[in-house]
Amino acid sequence: MRxxxxxxxxxxxxxxxxxxxxxxxxxxxxxxLWSLRDRPDDEQESWQARWARFRHxxxxxxxxxxxxxxxxxxxxxxxxxxxxxxxxxxxxxxxTLLHTRRADHRGLIMAFFVILPLQYVLVGTRHxxxxxxxxxxxxxLAIPVxxxxxxxPQRFLERNSKIQWGIMVCVxxxxxxxxxxxLEFPKYEGRGAFLLFFLVAVVACGQIAQAIxxxxxxxxxVARRISRSFTMKAWWIGAFAAALAGALLYWITPxxxxxxxxxxxxxxxxxxxxxxxxxxxxxDAGINAWGNRSAITxxxxxxxxxxxxxxxxxxFFHAVRWYFRAGx
Amino acid sequence: MVLAEITGLFxxxxxxxxxxxxxxxxxxxxxxxxxxxxxxxxxHFDWVLIWASLPxxxxxxxxxxAARDYWTSSRLKTWITTAVFNAVYxxxxxxxxxxxxxxxxxxxxxxxxxxxxxxxGTRSNKGAPQAFKAGLFHLSEQFPDVxxxxxxxxxxxxxxxxxxxxxxxxLCTVTFGAPIRIEPGEDKRAFLERARAAVMALRPGGWKE
Numbered sequence: 181m182r183x184x185x186x187x188x189x190x191x192x193x194x195x196x197x198x199x200x201x202x203x204x205x206x207x208x209x210x211x212x213l214w215s216l217r218d219r220p221d222d223e224q225e226s227w228q229a230r231w232a233r234f235r236h237x238x239x240x241x242x243x244x245x246x247x248x249x250x251x252x253x254x255x256x257x258x259x260x261x262x263x264x265x266x267x268x269x270x271x272x273x274x275x276t277l278l279h280t281r282r283a284d285h286r287g288l289i290m291a292f293f294v295i296l297p298l299q300y301v302l303v304g305t306r307h308x309x310x311x312x313x314x315x316x317x318x319x320x321l322a323i324p325v326x327x328x329x330x331x332x333p334q335r336f337l338e339r340n341s342k343i344q345w346g347i348m349v350c351v352x353x354x355x356x357x358x359x360x361x362x363l364e365f366p367k368y369e370g371r372g373a374f375l376l377f378f379l380v381a382v383v384a385c386g387q388i389a390q391a392i393x394x395x396x397x398x399x400x401x402v403a404r405r406i407s408r409s410f411t412m413k414a415w416w417i418g419a420f421a422a423a424l425a426g427a428l429l430y431w432i433t434p435x436x437x438x439x440x441x442x443x444x445x446x447x448x449x450x451x452x453x454x455x456x457x458x459x460x461x462x463x464d465a466g467i468n469a470w471g472n473r474s475a476i477t478x479x480x481x482x483x484x485x486x487x488x489x490x491x492x493x494x495x496f497f498h499a500v501r502w503y504f505r506a507g508x
Numbered sequence: 509m510v511l512a513e514i515t516g517l518f519x520x521x522x523x524x525x526x527x528x529x530x531x532x533x534x535x536x537x538x539x540x541x542x543x544x545x546x547x548x549x550x551x552h553f554d555w556v557l558i559w560a561s562l563p564x565x566x567x568x569x570x571x572x573x574a575a576r577d578y579w580t581s582s583r584l585k586t587w588i589t590t591a592v593f594n595a596v597y598x599x600x601x602x603x604x605x606x607x608x609x610x611x612x613x614x615x616x617x618x619x620x621x622x623x624x625x626x627x628x629g630t631r632s633n634k635g636a637p638q639a640f641k642a643g644l645f646h647l648s649e650q651f652p653d654v655x656x657x658x659x660x661x662x663x664x665x666x667x668x669x670x671x672x673x674x675x676x677x678x679l680c681t682v683t684f685g686a687p688i689r690i691e692p693g694e695d696k697r698a699f700l701e702r703a704r705a706a707v708m709a710l711r712p713g714g715w716k717e
Contacts, residue, residue: 268677272528276679282669288676 196432197249200377203247208238222254233397240485248380252373256362260304263358266486267296271350272481277465278342283332287323287343295319296351304360311359314500316351320344349458350483353490357498363497365504374432375500378440379447383492385425386448387455390418406460415452421446434504447496454491458483512591516567519592521636523553527667527680531561534710535686536657538563540668542622544651545570545615547659547685548707549626549639553659553675554661558624559593561682568594570622573613592673594601596623617651624659627703637707640700648690649713655687658703660710683710 187195211234219227251259275288295315302311324340360379361372395412401408426444430437523529531538547558555572562570574595580586589595596616598609609616616623625647627640648656663680688706690699 201585272677272679275677276663285672285676287673292677293674497540 183361189369189371192371193252196374196377197252200245201204201249204242208242211235211238227271244380248373251358253378255303255359259358260300263303263354264296264300267300267354268292269350270354270483270486271296271346274346275343275348278339280339280343281284281332281334283330284327284339284343286330287340289324291323291343291347292321293353295347297320299351299355300358303362305353306364307361308363308364308501311355314321315347318346321346332421349487349488349490353494354486356493357489359497360493360500363501371434372433375434375508377494378426378429378433378444379496381429382422382426382444383448383451383488386418386422386444386452387488389421390414390452393417403456403460406463407451407456410456410459415449418452419445419449439503443496443500446499447492450495451488451492457491458487512587512692515588516592519556520560520567523556526675526677527553527664529557529560530679530681532681532683533660534683536655536684538566538684540566540569541655542617542620542653543657543687544617544622544644544647545624545657545659546627546640546703546707547624547661547682548630549631550665551631551668551670552688553628553664555593555624557661557664558659558681558682561602563678566622569620571616571625572624573598573626577601610646613643613647614650616652617647627700637704642696642700644703645690645696645699650687656689656703657687658685658706658710659683660685660707662712681712683712686711703710 193476215231248261251262254262271292280288299314302308302314322345327340327343352404357376357379360376363372363375365371394409394411397413399411399412401462403410423441423445427437427441429444430440433440433443435443520529545558547554559567559570559572572589572593572595574589574597576594576597576599578585579595580597581587589597596612598612599607600609602609612623613623625644627644628638629641630638632638644656648654660683661680662683663678666676666678667680668675685706690702694702
């Protein structure tokens with residue numbers, strides 16, 4: 181521990197990545213060796229299905245870790261650009277599933293090509309005050325004005341609220357992830373990567389614990405028509421698992437152990453509720469996944485993957501910033 | 509022609525960025541056999557979308573059709589249609605009464621290239637495609653060995669509605685169906701109606717008016 185503290189921030193971050201990629205490599209090697217084991221024929225089929233799913237998830241974790249590393253080495257500009265591209269792809273996916281009309285064209289152009297880049301420019305240049313109000317205040321007015329000028333009153337409220345919602349989730353929410361990288365704490369300069377890593381790690385822990393709890397314990401789903409698997413019991417288990425992980429990881433953050441646990445609890449709980457809300461949205465649109473499995477024109481299902489972050493990141497960011505009065 | 513190749517790559521990259529340009533090969537694999545793709549036509553963007561969703565190896569031998577009077581009116585348009593897309597020019601008006609407007613297409617097919625045609629003749633902004641023009645029938649009569657692939661382009665009318673200049677990023681798909689051919693003794697009307705039905709049958713399930 182003392183050795184770790186003697187390193188400068190850059191070396192500590194490098195160490196973080198060595199540990200992260202080392203752990204992933206270990207998991208991959210062990211899982212491949214495990215897959216070589218002889219199995220009785222009657223278990224073959226279910227094992228194959230589970231193995232394919234596990235490999236898919238593991239690949240996704242690898243992709244995520246590589247992106248995280250790319251975001252860090254490329255500095256503020258690269259990180260901002262990377263998340264801007266993610267926002268763009270996710271928002272594209274979101275808009276595809278809405279029924280927009282011709283009159284929304286100008287409003288959508290403004291959302292995609294003006295507000296989205298501007299939001300990320302504000303992150304990259306660390307204008308955190310304007311960054312937190314650009315979309316909820318200025319964008320809130322600008323998009324409906326562009327729509328109203330197109331002279332089409334049919335379903336006006338519905339169309340506009342859908343676009344507002346999409347931009348809040350896909351652009352505003354996600355832009356808080358690079359903002360965490362760039363937020364400056366007193367006596368914590370240059371360690372933004374730890375904060376983002378902390379957030380991703382505790383949220384992932386919470387999600388995994390929740391998934392395990394859902395499959396192990398049978399409980400009554402709170403909203404059967406929206407999600408057959410979402411239960412409050414699993415939610416609590418996930419959030420507490422995240423809090424535990426947060427408390428164990430407190431030393432990479434500017435928090436004390438208790439604060440880290442609370443921050444992790446809030447982030448994971450909000451992320452899980454966020455995923456639940458997205459589920460409701462998908463039911464409304466009549467599909468099971470944002471991906472291409474349904475016959476509807478769709479994409480790779482990116483929104484499914486990042487929905488949790490879209491809700492967890494802004495709550496975490498603003499809670500932390502408010503508590504530490506940082507980065508003003 | 510390096511510049512033309514770079515322009516082509518850039519355009520297909522742009523089409524993928526904005527629309528995803530996913531090709532769904534439902535009824536046939538993407539092979540280099542000679543083919544006529546016939547598709548619904550809703551926007552100027554349609555050709556670029558089909559072109560971007562084809563594998564790169566097929567692009568150079570798959571050619572669009574361009575109206576000669578419009579696409580040769582300026583040097584830039586001429587350059588894009590000849591150098592980048594290698595388009596086949598057709599005249600919309602006949603210079604002499606016995607000139608066959610299909611002649612350039614016949615020459616192209618004799619040369620072994622594949623074609624993309626929009627048999628409605630014009631863009632339709634209603635949901636269902638209009639009645640097909642007879643060109644498809646005559647071509648398939650003359651070239652019975654060329655595969656006729658029905659193609660449905662979905663969502664593109666939302667990307668760039670008529671009269672707008674800047675496209676909005678919305679995902680589009682291009683669905684390629686199973687090849688059809690003229691049945692022995694089938695007359696023109698019945699064949700065109702069947703071809704139109706084959707295109708419309710490819711609409712994705714979530715499609716709404």
